Each structure stands twice: as structure tokens, then as C-alpha cells.
Amino acid sequence: MGAASAPIEDFLAMLAAERGAAANTLAAYRRDLEGAEKLVGELASAPRAKVSQLGSAWASLAPSTVARKSSALRQFFGFLIDEGLRDDDPSPALPRPATRRLLPKILSHDEIETLFARAELEAASGRPRTVRMLALLELLYGSGLRATELVSLPVSAVPRDAPFLTVTGKGGQARMVPISRRAGEALARWLPLREAVSPWLFPSRGKHLTRIRLFQLLKELATHAGLNPGKISPHVLRHAFATHLLEGGADLRVLQTLLGHADIATTQIYTHVDAARLVALVNERHPLAEKRRGD
Incomplete structure (x- = not known):
């Protein structure tokens, strides 16, 4: 596989600076994006029809792997749009395997x-x-x-x-x-x-x-x-x-x-x-809870 295209390099640089992505994370994104480019050509200009072919190419992979690859490409296409490098968003053509969605980080x-x-x-x-x-x-x-x-x-x-x-x-x-x-x-x-x-x-x-x-x-x-x-x-x-x-x-x-x-x-x-507030609400307001307190 040849060197990554310039847009991929720019995207990886953004991940490192803006999100503080670790070296292993950046390497994983690079593998996924370069692998996709090997299948459909340069992603910055790949038409939606080409992008839709990735689902078939990934058919033998585990759903979690497909979800990871699709996520990497969606973020990359979003980056291209934000930077004015693409006018369209081909990411809806990517497969969406059913996986458990990670919860967002939160602050107290x-x-x-x-x-x-x-x-x-x-x-x-x-x-x-x-x-x-x-x-x-x-x-x-x-x-x-x-x-x-x-x-x-x-x-x-x-x-x-x-x-x-x-x-x-x-x-x-x-x-x-x-x-x-x-x-x-x-x-x-x-x-x-x-x-x-x-x-x-x-x-x-x-x-x-x-x-x-x-x-x-x-x-x-x-x-x-x-x-x-x-x-x-x-x-x-x-x-x-x-x-x-x-x-x-x-x-x-x-x-x-x-x-x-x-x-x-x-x-x-x-x-x-x-969740905690809902559990407390059920425990306090459910009719059976009221009956238990009366007993």
C-alpha cells in the first residue's frame, strides 16, 4: 500500500492536535482509511457509488470491525466537508452494523x-x-x-x-x-x-x-x-x-x-x-411502592 493521501494526513494531524489521539489510535485510523482507499480510490473524491461497495468488501468482517471502519470514514468525510474539500457527504452509503453505542464522556x-x-x-x-x-x-x-x-x-x-x-x-x-x-x-x-x-x-x-x-x-x-x-x-x-x-x-x-x-x-x-433518577421515581411513585410503605 502506498503513502496515504494528503487529506488523510491532514485528518490524522487534526485528530492528534484537537482530540489528543494516541499513537495507537492514529495508527488504527490510518489503517482503516488507507485500506478503504485501496478498495475505492482516493476518498476525498470517491463517488458515493464507490463508497457503497465497501459494505460488500467488508462482508466477512465482524460487525464491530465494520462499525469501526465505517466510523473512521464518517469522521473523515465530515472533516472533508468542514474543510471544504468535499461538497457532498457519501457516508450514508457506508454499512451500519448493529453494535452497542459507546456512552459519551461526561464531567461531574x-x-x-x-x-x-x-x-x-x-x-x-x-x-x-x-x-x-x-x-x-x-x-x-x-x-x-x-x-x-x-x-x-x-x-x-x-x-x-x-x-x-x-x-x-x-x-x-x-x-x-x-x-x-x-x-x-x-x-x-x-x-x-x-x-x-x-x-x-x-x-x-x-x-x-x-x-x-x-x-x-x-x-x-x-x-x-x-x-x-x-x-x-x-x-x-x-x-x-x-x-x-x-x-x-x-x-x-x-x-x-x-x-x-x-x-x-x-x-x-x-x-x-x-437512569438513577428514573429508578428513584419508580421506587417512590409506583402504586406497589405506595402499598409497601402503607404495610
């Missing part, structure tokens, strides 16, 4: 409080970098934005008279996302400090802050807060947003809208966090 309320306490302490200095970090953190956890949605926010997305952000999510779908009072206050502190000529809410070097830099900044903040940096990422904070809202009694359909999920099945993975 105490860990969130520790992270915010450190961010607020650093932002008290008034330095633009620290004030920006607090605003980023508030929007990640307070509004559940994806990393790409957050860093690419234009200034025009921040309204002057309504507590909502206009966010463009996957597939170019726009949605309204509430801004908490805390996030609004953090943004009010940040706006006077940003580059006034930039169209981006979080400008950096003539463009906007990158996802990779956002990931690095969160790791640095976690280290300063005495938390394990391996547990912190934009994805984890988005998961914490969803998890803690459900714990507080949020409706699943509302959460679907806030997260920008096209399919509620994607949102339902967060229902695992409410």
Missing part, C-alpha cells in the same frame, strides 16, 4: 465548577486572552455548541436585544441557541477587547480561532485548574451541557433542538444519565 458538576472557578479567576486580570477563554467556556457549556460552530461564529450572530445566538450547524442548518445570563455577561466583557475590524466573534491571525487551538486552550485551562486535561475537550463540554440539562428535567425534544440533532435517536444517548 464539581469538575465543571472547578473549571469555571479557574477561568473566572484568570479572567479577573482583564487580559484579552483570559476574558476570551471565559466567553468560550460559557458558550461551550452554557449553550452546547459544537467546536466548529463556536469558533466560526460571526459577530453578527450575537444579538443586541435578544438572548439568542444564530448558529449555522451541520448541513448549513441554522438554529437559535439561548445565551445564558452568565454567557451574556462574559460576551459583554469580551466584545470591547476583540479586534474591531474582524467579522469573527473570536478572531485569530486574520481569520477565526481554529478548533485545534480551542482544544489546546481548554487543555491548558484544565491543567491550571488541577483537572485531568485528558478529560476535557469541546465535545466533552457539549456532552456535559446535554447531560446536566437532562438531569435538571429538560425535555428530550427540546434538547434535540438545542443540540441541532437531525435525528432524536442521536439525542437519546444522553438518557443514560437519568
Whole structure:
């Protein structure tokens, strides 16, 4: 097998920097992506019809292996779309074997409080970098934005008279996302400090802050807060947003809208966090439980 194509190398570099992927993980992604390219040609330009042939080529593999390979390709195609290297998404043509879905990583309320306490302490200095970090953190956890949605926010997305952000999510779908009072206050502190000529809410070097830099900044903040940096990422904070809202009694359909999920099945993975509350509810409110207490 020859060397991987340039888009695969760029994708692996993103995984290493943004998600802190280990060497073994990167090697596994490389094997899966290079193996797919050997079967269908360069993935960055492979038509959907070619991608659909992978299901037959993988027919003899275990469902878990097929699921892993499909996941690697879906993430890769998502990366290509985000980077403007593909206009279409051929990933629906990939096989979807039935496997147990992994639960998202979550942070405890105490860990969130520790992270915010450190961010607020650093932002008290008034330095633009620290004030920006607090605003980023508030929007990640307070509004559940994806990393790409957050860093690419234009200034025009921040309204002057309504507590909502206009966010463009996957597939170019726009949605309204509430801004908490805390996030609004953090943004009010940040706006006077940003580059006034930039169209981006979080400008950096003539463009906007990158996802990779956002990931690095969160790791640095976690280290300063005495938390394990391996547990912190934009994805984890988005998961914490969803998890803690459900714990507080949020409706699943509302959460679907806030997260920008096209399919509620994607949102339902967060229902695992409410298991303890549901068990307690059954034990306390079920008619048999009432009878047992009376006896």
C-alpha cells in the first residue's frame, strides 16, 4: 500500500492536535482509511457509488470491525466537508452494523465548577486572552455548541436585544441557541477587547480561532485548574451541557433542538444519565411502592 493521501494526513494531524489521539489510535485510523482507499480510490473524491461497495468488501468482517471502519470514514468525510474539500457527504452509503453505542464522556458538576472557578479567576486580570477563554467556556457549556460552530461564529450572530445566538450547524442548518445570563455577561466583557475590524466573534491571525487551538486552550485551562486535561475537550463540554440539562428535567425534544440533532435517536444517548433518577421515581411513585410503605 502506498503513502496515504494528503487529506488523510491532514485528518490524522487534526485528530492528534484537537482530540489528543494516541499513537495507537492514529495508527488504527490510518489503517482503516488507507485500506478503504485501496478498495475505492482516493476518498476525498470517491463517488458515493464507490463508497457503497465497501459494505460488500467488508462482508466477512465482524460487525464491530465494520462499525469501526465505517466510523473512521464518517469522521473523515465530515472533516472533508468542514474543510471544504468535499461538497457532498457519501457516508450514508457506508454499512451500519448493529453494535452497542459507546456512552459519551461526561464531567461531574464539581469538575465543571472547578473549571469555571479557574477561568473566572484568570479572567479577573482583564487580559484579552483570559476574558476570551471565559466567553468560550460559557458558550461551550452554557449553550452546547459544537467546536466548529463556536469558533466560526460571526459577530453578527450575537444579538443586541435578544438572548439568542444564530448558529449555522451541520448541513448549513441554522438554529437559535439561548445565551445564558452568565454567557451574556462574559460576551459583554469580551466584545470591547476583540479586534474591531474582524467579522469573527473570536478572531485569530486574520481569520477565526481554529478548533485545534480551542482544544489546546481548554487543555491548558484544565491543567491550571488541577483537572485531568485528558478529560476535557469541546465535545466533552457539549456532552456535559446535554447531560446536566437532562438531569435538571429538560425535555428530550427540546434538547434535540438545542443540540441541532437531525435525528432524536442521536439525542437519546444522553438518557443514560437519568437512569438513577428514573429508578428513584419508580421506587417512590409506583402504586406497589405506595402499598409497601402503607404495610
